[in-house]
Amino acid sequence: xxxxxxxxxxxxxxxxxxxxxxxxxxxANFAHREVAMLVTSGRTTVLRVNRRGSAGIVGYGDIGxxxxxxxxxxxxxxxxxxxxxxxxxxxxxxxxxxxxxxLATAPPxxxxxxxxxxxxxxxxxxxxxxxPEELGEVAELLREANPIAMSSPxxxxxxWWGYRDEQxxxxxxxxxxxxxxxxWQTGFGPRPGQGVRLSGFGTHPxxxxxxxxxxxxxxxxxxxxxxxxxxxxxxxxxxxxxxxLYRRLGYQVSAEIQMYRx
Numbered sequence: 001x002x003x004x005x006x007x008x009x010x011x012x013x014x015x016x017x018x019x020x021x022x023x024x025x026x027x028a029n030f031a032h033r034e035v036a037m038l039v040t041s042g043r044t045t046v047l048r049v050n051r052r053g054s055a056g057i058v059g060y061g062d063i064g065x066x067x068x069x070x071x072x073x074x075x076x077x078x079x080x081x082x083x084x085x086x087x088x089x090x091x092x093x094x095x096x097x098x099x100x101x102x103l104a105t106a107p108p109x110x111x112x113x114x115x116x117x118x119x120x121x122x123x124x125x126x127x128x129x130x131x132p133e134e135l136g137e138v139a140e141l142l143r144e145a146n147p148i149a150m151s152s153p154x155x156x157x158x159x160w161w162g163y164r165d166e167q168x169x170x171x172x173x174x175x176x177x178x179x180x181x182x183x184w185q186t187g188f189g190p191r192p193g194q195g196v197r198l199s200g201f202g203t204h205p206x207x208x209x210x211x212x213x214x215x216x217x218x219x220x221x222x223x224x225x226x227x228x229x230x231x232x233x234x235x236x237x238x239x240x241x242x243x244x245l246y247r248r249l250g251y252q253v254s255a256e257i258q259m260y261r262x
Contacts, residue, residue, distance in 0.1 A: 003069065005076055006038040019045055023060055025111050025255040028195055028232050030058060039073045046070055048077050052155075056082040057101070059089075067093045067100075074100040080262075082106075087237070087256035103260035110243060111255040113195075113232040117222050118249035123163070123215030124222070130162045130173075137170045138162065145202030151175040152200075163203075163216050172203040172212045174220060178228070195230030213242075218249055 006012050012035055019038065020027040022045075030049055037048035044061030046069050057077060059066035063086050070077070083101060087108050090097070098104060130138065135153040138160050142149050151158060155175075163172040177197040198220060203213045224231035235242050237256065247253070 001041055003039055003041045003073060005073065007036065012038060019047075019060075023255075024113070025257075026058065026060060028113065028230070029111075029197070037077065039069055039077065041065070041069055044069050046073070046077070048080065054081045056080050056084065059083070059085040061086075063089050063092050067096050070097060071100045077101075082262065083260040085258045085260070087258050089258045097260055101260065103262055106259040106261045108237040108256065108258045109234045110237050110253050111232065111234050111257060112243070112246050112251040112253050113230065114221050114246075114249070114251045115225060115230055116250045117225050118218045121211065121215045121218040121249075123211055124219040126165065127161060127163050127216050127219035129176075130160045134162070134170070135160060138173045141170055141173055141204060142200065142202055145173070145204050146200060149200040149202060158200075161216060161220050163212050165207075171207040172216050173200070174198055174202075174216060175200040176220065176224070195232060196224045196228045198224075198231065198233040201233075214245060214249075217246065221249060221251075 006015060015038060016031070016035055019040075020031045026047075030047060034050045035047050036050045036055070039046045039048075042061075042065070044065040045059070046066065047058045049056050049058060055078075057070065057080050059070065066085055067089060070083075080101060080103070083097060083103055085097065090105050138153040142153075153160060158175040158177055161174050161176060162170050164170055175198065177199065201213070201216070203216075221231050233246070233251070234257070235246070243253070
């Protein structure tokens with residue numbers, strides 16, 4: 001079977017809705033993005049996704065078939081900054097993605113989503129959306145709380161939530177991305193544009209263990225479900241305590257991802 005490679009915008013617009021119907025993770029994270037290329041063979045798909053000067057690939061389907069599809073089409077796909085592939089890719093086919101893309105293996109993570117309001121948590125009243133004039137404090141806090149965060153307060157597409165204590169100190173922050181509806185008629189789960197994506201979550205090291213992260217997650221999720229119907233978030237797989245916490249707040253694990261980075 002020959003690989004199908006699409007780059008024409010009209011062809012992509014006709015084909016992508018069917019792709020997004022196959023998987024909730026793809027729908028929530030990429031239906032509102034600029035998909036520049038689709039490479040598919042049977043039930044295996046690789047997307048090249050562009051975003052603000054960077055590019056990445058996303059793979060869906062059987063692990064071995066995804067790796068082979070990337071290897072066969074690496075030249076067509078071109079240079080990318082990162083890859084999100086099914087968990088188990090590196091354990092099953094060590095080194096092959098790196099050889100095809102030039103990317104290094106990064107830690108795996110899990111993707112969770114929530115569509116119901118969580119139980120109320122103490123401290124939620126201390127959480128709110130931060131105004132633009134307070135974003136400088138966000139950058140300072142992230143240097144201590146989450147120095148490897150890929151989300152930045154300089155990104156104008158993001159809003160930021162924060163937790164301030166009684167003295168006004170900013171102790172925890174998290175980015176919120178409002179997802180635009182590109183008009184896909186997916187018929188699968190929440191429409192793109194209904195949901196919000198959380199990222200860049202960080203609590204100051206001196207403030208951890210006090211329930212602040214739990215209060216932030218509950219407050220943001222309650223607001224996001226009420227206003228947008230759907231909230232989703234990715235967390236490192238080895239952060240088992242966080243995954244358990246989010247499950248208690250009503251989140252479901254829907255995908256396990258092996259990440260690669262430049």
